[in-house]
Amino acid sequence: MEEITVNGKVFKVSESDLKMSLIDYLRDRLDLTGTKNGCNIGVCGACTVLIDGNSKRSCVVPMIKAVGKKIVTIEGMEAEDGSLHPIQQAFIDAGAIQCGFCTPGMVLSAQSLLLKNKTPSREQIKKALAGNLCRCTGYQQIIDAVEIAAELIGKEESTTTSKGGGL
Numbered sequence: 001m002e003e004i005t006v007n008g009k010v011f012k013v014s015e016s017d018l019k020m021s022l023i024d025y026l027r028d029r030l031d032l033t034g035t036k037n038g039c040n041i042g043v044c045g046a047c048t049v050l051i052d053g054n055s056k057r058s059c060v061v062p063m064i065k066a067v068g069k070k071i072v073t074i075e076g077m078e079a080e081d082g083s084l085h086p087i088q089q090a091f092i093d094a095g096a097i098q099c100g101f102c103t104p105g106m107v108l109s110a111q112s113l114l115l116k117n118k119t120p121s122r123e124q125i126k127k128a129l130a131g132n133l134c135r136c137t138g139y140q141q142i143i144d145a146v147e148i149a150a151e152l153i154g155k156e157e158s159t160t161t162s163k164g165g166g167l
Contacts, residue, residue: 002067006030007076013067022066023047023058026073034074034104038133045132048105049073055112057131074104077111086156087111090149091142098136105132110146118157119150 002013006026017025023040026032026049035058038046042060049058050072077085084092087110097103106129113120113128120128125146126139134142 004063004066004069004071006032006071007073013063018063018067020063021059022049022056022061022063022071025063025066026058026071032073032075036101036104038101043131043133044102045105045109046102048108048132050108050112053112053115055109055128055131072108072111074107077107085111086152087114087146087149090145090152094141094145094148096137096141096145102132102134102136106134106142110149113146114150114153118154120146122147 002018003010004013004025005011011030013025017029020028023035023037026035027037035049036046037059038044040059042057045057047058048055050056051061051066051069053070077088079085085107087107091097091103091107096106109129109132110125113125117124122143125143129139129142129146
């Protein structure tokens with residue numbers, strides 16, 4: 001039997017599960033409904049998850065391609081202490097949430113970017129979010145939120161580093 005790791009937990013994947021898309025597996029088998037199904041053809045970005053740190057549209061990923069991978073959904077984005085992740089907090093602080101349907105995908109796309117680039121430019125943020133559609137907020141607040149998140153994460157990392165002490 002195959003395995004998949006979702007939000008740090010290992011799950012067995014049956015033969016019938018392998019015939020599903022990743023979004024259907026997450027929503028129907030694991031009851032992780034934070035991943036939204038907006039179009040089911042990989043266009044809107046509402047179903048974005050991280051697969052081995054890269055943002056992917058889960059509606060177009062067959063489960064067979066997810067086997068052995070590390071998947072992170074919005075439910076797995078909490079901070080180490082159980083509070084909101086800095087990206088989630090930044091979205092709230094910037095007013096980047098209205099209906100919330102696109103938010104999980106936006107947050108995970110932002111996380112993928114910030115894992116690779118700690119200090120992205122506004123153009124890099126726009127490019128990273130280009131595959132995520134939002135009908136409510138426009139994109140200004142969302143781009144602002146990613147900038148705020150980068151600052152928050154940078155501050156957290158510098159605080160952690162300085163607490164580590166030195167010689």
